[in-house]
Amino acid sequence: MKAYQTLLYYCYSPIEDAEEFADKHLAFCKSLGLVGRIIVADEGLNGTVSGSPESCKAYMDAIYADGRFNHTEFKIDEVDEPSFIKMHCRYKSEIVHSGLRNPEIINPNKETGIHLEPQDFLAMKDRDDVVVLDVRSNYEHNVGRFKNAVTLDMENFREFPEKVKELEQYKGKKILTYCTGGIKCEKASALLLKEGFEEVYQLHGGIIKYGKEAGGEDFEGKCYVFDNRVTVDVNSVNPVVVSTCKNCGRTTPKMINCANPDCNEHFTQCDDCGEELEGCCSAECMTHPRKREYDGTGYYVKVPQPVNAEKISKRKHKNFSIQK
Incomplete structure (x- = not known):
């Protein structure tokens, strides 16, 4: 047994006084010696926490x-080692950013x-009447995805409602949605049903659970995770690498x-390119006065970004191609 554990979880369940709950929950996590990131909303919890096995069990x-x-x-x-440096627990409008905030319209x-x-x-995904749909963002599916999956050109999940119109050609087929842990699929699949897709499924527990229980078969590449590890191995059956150096x-x-904090592109x-560009995505970013020191990992504690950082990110993400 290793010295630490990392827990990934979510739960859609109404929370009264969610802002107060978030404050108290943060104090509780710190009392256990946990580190991680938890989002609290009126609709439930979404978290990844890390600590000793004893602390994780208590949690x-x-x-x-x-x-x-x-x-x-x-x-x-x-x-x-712990998968985070600090413990954060914050109140937000949703436990996964989707823009689908009205529980009367979309309620998992x-x-x-x-x-x-x-x-x-695993048994269904290769059938002729099935479409496997990745509902994650570009930077996630570019590093790993299911073989023959349909992916969407999205910088974040908030764009999914607009992307549904691109899936009209698949109406009449069974839609199998998947994401990292299952949380995005809860709303994505609900929206697909609302938009007239009749047979919609979701991978329970997401890619992470699939790796543990089905060996990750036919998941190509690595799975992006939202902690210091950045990516994790999933496929122990027929692993391949699908991502390429930008x-x-x-x-x-x-x-x-x-390494440019105003860019912070995934x-x-x-x-070799990491050493040459000092962890930057371009020579332009290498000249930034606040460029972070590259230690070979490319993981940095998040810092607040200026208003124009979003524009920089959008421009750079356009370089990714849609994989189908």
Whole structure:
């Protein structure tokens, strides 16, 4: 057993006084010695926390003891060191940014796609009447995705409602949605049903659970995760590398954040280009006065970005191509 664990989880369950809950929950996590990132909203919880096995067990026990969250499913990874540096617990309007905030229109507790366990997903995914749909963002599916999956050109999940119109050609087929842990699929599948897709499914527990229970078969590349690890291996059956270096085009599984904090783009880069560009996505970013020191990992603690940073990111993300 390794010295630490990392827990990935979410739970759609209404929380009264969610802002107050977030403050108290942060104090509770710190009392256990946990580090991580938790989003609290009126609609529920979304978190990744890391700590000793004892602390993680105490946390899971407390979540289950709260009657609102006793249907939470934790994905547990054994890790050599904590997957975060600090503990954050913040109140936001949604536990996953989607723009679908009206519970009267989209409510995962009332209607969502049929949940498929990993082995059932594996059995269905290659059928002629099935479309496998990746509902994650560009930087996520560029480093890893299911073989033959349909991907969408999205910088973030908030764009998904607008992208649904591009899927009209697949009406009449079974739609199998997937994401990292399952949380995005809860709303994505619900929206697809609302938009007239009749048979919609979702991979229960997401890519992470699929890797643990189905060996990750036919998931090509690595899975992007939202912590210090950046990406994790999933496929122990027939692994391949599908991502290429943004700068030179050589095959590489490594994903980093640009060392320019105003850019902070997620992109794949080989070690040689990483050394040459000092962890930057371009020569332009190398000249930034606040460029962060590149240590070979390409992971940095997030810093507030100026208003024009979003424009920089959008311009750079256009370089990614749609994979189908």
